[in-house]
Amino acid sequence: MYVAVKGGETAIAHSLDYIADKRRGDRSLAELSLEQIDQQLGLAVDRVMTEGSCYDRSLAALAIKQARGDLIEAIFLLRAYRTTLPRFGESLPLDTASMVAERRISSTFKDVPGGQVLGPTYDYTHRLLDFSLAAEGERPAAATAPADTGRSLPRVGDILEREGMLEPPPQDGASEDLTRQPLTLPASRPVRLQNLARGDEGFLLALGYSTQRGYGNNHPFVGEIRYGHVPVSFVPEELGFAIEIAEIDLTECDMVNQFAGSHDVPPQFTRGYGLAFGHSERKAMSMALVDRALRAEELSEAAASPAQDEEFVLAHSDNVEASGFVQHLKLPHYVDFQSELVVVRTLRAEVEARNRQAAMDQAAE
Amino acid sequence: MTEINAKDGAYNYAYLDEQTKRMIRRAILKAVAVPGYQVPFGGREMPLPYGWGTGGIQVTAAIIGQDDTLKVIDQGADDTTNAVSIRRFFARVADVATTTRTKEATIIQTRHRVPETPLGEGQILVFQVPIPEPLRMLEPRETETRTLHALSEYGVMQVSLYESIARHGRIAKTYNYPVMVNGRYIMSPSPIPKFDNPKLDRSPALQLYGAGREKRIYAVPPHTPVKSLDFDDHPFEIETWEQCCALCGSRESFLDEMIVDDDGQRLFVCSDTDYCERRRDTAEAAE
Amino acid sequence: MSDLSQLAPGLADPPHDAQRIFRAILDAVSHPGRIVSLPAAPAGPGRLSPAAAAYLLTLADRDTPVCLAEEFDHPAVRDFLRFHAGSPIVEDRGEAAFGVLAANTPQPLEGFNLGTDAYPDRSATLLVEVPALSDGLVQQWRGPGIDVRATVAIAGLPEDFWTEWAANHGLFPCGVDVVFTAGTELCALPRSIAVEV
Numbered sequence: 001m002y003v004a005v006k007g008g009e010t011a012i013a014h015s016l017d018y019i020a021d022k023r024r025g026d027r028s029l030a031e032l033s034l035e036q037i038d039q040q041l042g043l044a045v046d047r048v049m050t051e052g053s054c055y056d057r058s059l060a061a062l063a064i065k066q067a068r069g070d071l072i073e074a075i076f077l078l079r080a081y082r083t084t085l086p087r088f089g090e091s092l093p094l095d096t097a098s099m100v101a102e103r104r105i106s107s108t109f110k111d112v113p114g115g116q117v118l119g120p121t122y123d124y125t126h127r128l129l130d131f132s133l134a135a136e137g138e139r140p141a142a143a144t145a146p147a148d149t150g151r152s153l154p155r156v157g158d159i160l161e162r163e164g165m166l167e168p169p170p171q172d173g174a175s176e177d178l179t180r181q182p183l184t185l186p187a188s189r190p191v192r193l194q195n196l197a198r199g200d201e202g203f204l205l206a207l208g209y210s211t212q213r214g215y216g217n218n219h220p221f222v223g224e225i226r227y228g229h230v231p232v233s234f235v236p237e238e239l240g241f242a243i244e245i246a247e248i249d250l251t252e253c254d255m256v257n258q259f260a261g262s263h264d265v266p267p268q269f270t271r272g273y274g275l276a277f278g279h280s281e282r283k284a285m286s287m288a289l290v291d292r293a294l295r296a297e298e299l300s301e302a303a304a305s306p307a308q309d310e311e312f313v314l315a316h317s318d319n320v321e322a323s324g325f326v327q328h329l330k331l332p333h334y335v336d337f338q339s340e341l342v343v344v345r346t347l348r349a350e351v352e353a354r355n356r357q358a359a360m361d362q363a364a365e
Numbered sequence: 366m367t368e369i370n371a372k373d374g375a376y377n378y379a380y381l382d383e384q385t386k387r388m389i390r391r392a393i394l395k396a397v398a399v400p401g402y403q404v405p406f407g408g409r410e411m412p413l414p415y416g417w418g419t420g421g422i423q424v425t426a427a428i429i430g431q432d433d434t435l436k437v438i439d440q441g442a443d444d445t446t447n448a449v450s451i452r453r454f455f456a457r458v459a460d461v462a463t464t465t466r467t468k469e470a471t472i473i474q475t476r477h478r479v480p481e482t483p484l485g486e487g488q489i490l491v492f493q494v495p496i497p498e499p500l501r502m503l504e505p506r507e508t509e510t511r512t513l514h515a516l517s518e519y520g521v522m523q524v525s526l527y528e529s530i531a532r533h534g535r536i537a538k539t540y541n542y543p544v545m546v547n548g549r550y551i552m553s554p555s556p557i558p559k560f561d562n563p564k565l566d567r568s569p570a571l572q573l574y575g576a577g578r579e580k581r582i583y584a585v586p587p588h589t590p591v592k593s594l595d596f597d598d599h600p601f602e603i604e605t606w607e608q609c610c611a612l613c614g615s616r617e618s619f620l621d622e623m624i625v626d627d628d629g630q631r632l633f634v635c636s637d638t639d640y641c642e643r644r645r646d647t648a649e650a651a652e
Numbered sequence: 653m654s655d656l657s658q659l660a661p662g663l664a665d666p667p668h669d670a671q672r673i674f675r676a677i678l679d680a681v682s683h684p685g686r687i688v689s690l691p692a693a694p695a696g697p698g699r700l701s702p703a704a705a706a707y708l709l710t711l712a713d714r715d716t717p718v719c720l721a722e723e724f725d726h727p728a729v730r731d732f733l734r735f736h737a738g739s740p741i742v743e744d745r746g747e748a749a750f751g752v753l754a755a756n757t758p759q760p761l762e763g764f765n766l767g768t769d770a771y772p773d774r775s776a777t778l779l780v781e782v783p784a785l786s787d788g789l790v791q792q793w794r795g796p797g798i799d800v801r802a803t804v805a806i807a808g809l810p811e812d813f814w815t816e817w818a819a820n821h822g823l824f825p826c827g828v829d830v831v832f833t834a835g836t837e838l839c840a841l842p843r844s845i846a847v848e849v
Binding site: 516588589 | 666667668670671672674675677678679681682683710711712713715716749768769770771772773775777795796797798799800824825829842843844
């Protein structure tokens with residue numbers, strides 16, 4: 001007798017073996033090491049750490065390897081691991097002014113204290129496939145000036161702020177953790193930023209882009225983008241004073257936007273803020289644009305565009321949620337479909353009967 | 366594939382840490398106290414994808430213990446791939462006995478069906494819920510729907526059902542058919558076929574609903590009135606089939622339709638595999 | 653914190669004890685009026701019953717402030733809750749997720765968080781320690797979880813309690829939820845339940 005979808009258990013076991021086999025690929029080729037992924041696919045590692053909200057290069061590299069380079073799958077793997085980790089406490093807020101920057105640019109001033117530092121960027125590469133990379137052979141080390149660790153880099157925003165031209169950053173120190181508490185709306189700006197930091201780069205990129213095309217334009221300028229190393233400090237309860245526990249790489253974007261001012265408030269520039277682990281400028285910039293767009297209501301601007309719609313943005317930014325729900329359509333839905341078949345057949349039969357009756361009535365006339 | 370096991374100490378019993386379990390347990394108790402109301406909870410990222418039962422899994426993980434016997438079904442069947450996967454997860458992380466028999470289970474986690482065998486006192490039915498908000502497709506904004514529930518302002522749902530009648534001559538909604546719980550909250554029964562709705566009404570079992578991605582838990586306590594929405598002149602009715610189950614001959618159960626050859630020949634069998642097997646066993650024993 | 657050697661012990665086997673206790677509590681809350689015995693309940697500190705101690709160890713933690721009525725506001729109880737559960741102890745009823753009351757605590761429900769129409773789940777849960785869960789005034793309870801009606805006779809509660817309860821029930825879906833505790837047993841009274849003499 002025919003019986004549907006039996007043997008699910010065996011099928012799953014075989015599928016797991018098969019995917020592991022596919023992941024390894026041709027055995028005559030050397031297996032990728034986590035160090036290779038970390039060093040040579042570093043920007044992928046950065047993205048997985050950012051959207052996985054877990055700063056651990058080797059775990060992110062492992063996730064990328066396990067996911068065969070599918071970064072959203074890797075983000076999911078890292079998040080699912082992260083959620084099982086105990087919380088020891090909260091670090092002190094990072095001070096990005098103390099960043100040892102490898103790159104730092106401002107598009108609002110020709111020069112800024114500390115200088116424009118181009119650093120490593122794809123910006124001015126010509127997008128020509130470099131066939132020399134396809135060949136074996138070592139590359140000589142790049143000549144770089146030693147990073148100036150002795151001085152802090154004042155943020156361009158802080159300089160504008162002193163003049164009263166730019167609003168100060170929010171002082172709200174309340175810590176909420178989106179990974180421990182459900183999102184409630186309206187959300188505070190820290191919660192929104194948390195959501196955006198974890199949000200899908202592609203989604204934020206598209207939304208940020210839409211604001212530039214007139215869907216919630218807020219006249220952005222890159223006040224500053226900086227990328228470099230920042231120390232992380234923590235106050236253990238038993239010590240009572242801060243100790244440095246790590247140094248992490250960050251990309252920070254301070255977007256400066258126009259604000260018309262109002263009757264009482266003189267015109268002033270406003271901020272959109274973006275922060276990402278590692279070197280993730282596209283993400284940090286997109287985040288800053290969307291952050292600013294989401295402040296529309298707070299700044300008494302018309303909020304009619306998608307990027308300004310808090311609930312729409314925050315509810316759909318997470319690629320682990322989105323990926324799961326889109327792909328769950330692969331699961332069997334045949335019971336619900338059966339219900340639909342039953343009712344559609346009934347409705348069709350009723351309509352056909354009505355039409356037949358109408359045709360007979362017409363013929364009789 | 367990472368193999369995780371309750372006994373190897375790498376993960377806590379039933380996967381979730383104790384603090385998370387306490388948070389979910391508190392949410393469950395509030396959900397039971399306010400039947401049909403969706404309690405927001407700090408849903409965690411689970412090692413299974415969102416949309417694949419993470420809400421149900423978190424609820425089950427928060428209630429399950431070594432004394433339990435777990436049954437997991439998807440589309441009414443114990444051996445559909447997702448049911449197998451979830452059952453395997455709990456057998457591993459919670460060291461728990463599993464069963465396919467409805468009567469033997471203390472906890473039944475389900476996607477899209479309520480078992481045909483009537484549930485009894487002391488059993489807990491855990492539903493996997495994709496979209497917990499019954500008004501969501503009528504009003505996508507949580508900020509709006511929360512107010513509608515607070516005010517018990519359900520006109521939008523009545524209008525939607527009425528429009529269906531105006532267009533089709535009947536309420537054409539077939540699954541995820543909205544219910545009124547204890548006369549106060551309109552609730553999504555999850556995407557079960559409306560065939561199963563009457564089983565929710567005054568059931569002696571406890572019903573817990575978990576939506577992981579949407580981070581909501583809600584509940585229907587035992588013996589609680591659950592009314593499928595309808596109108597006096599268009600009373601609620603369930604699906605019926607002209608056929609009976611090709612395997613057990615049942616005329617009372619929900620039937621799945623299968624296409625068995627290229628000519629589109631159909632075969633109808635019970636969606637509830639345990640119910641069907643029990644009936645065949647009984648019939649065989651009688652012979 | 654006072655002398656730790658005086659600290660009453662917590663759950664012997666936290667994951668499994670907490671699970672069993674929770675299931676007993678869930679059974680009670682989903683069957684209002686049913687008297688449920690808690691397995692593995694630890695001896696409570698001070699005047700706290702084993703049932704109340706077990707309830708709090710299972711459900712309270714640092715996210716849930718606890719407000720103790722005078723009878724229970726004792727260093728042994730405070731230390732017990734702080735050490736085993738990590739719960740902040742608060743004076744203000746309005747801040748508490750859990751309240752621990754005696755049967756004769758005046759204005760028992762007054763001032764606790766009732767939740768809001770939009771978020772009724774944010775209300776407090778009150779543990780009311782009573783001399784016994786039976787032998788009191790016989791009442792009929794009706795509502796979700798009860799098959800028609802439950803006959804209950806919680807002992808030791810003044811008439812005022814039931815007046816306040818009627819008002820609390822009238823606020824549904826807002827309102828506090830109550831759990832009566834005595835010895836190693838408890839009996840739940842969620843806000844959804846109407847009480848008639």
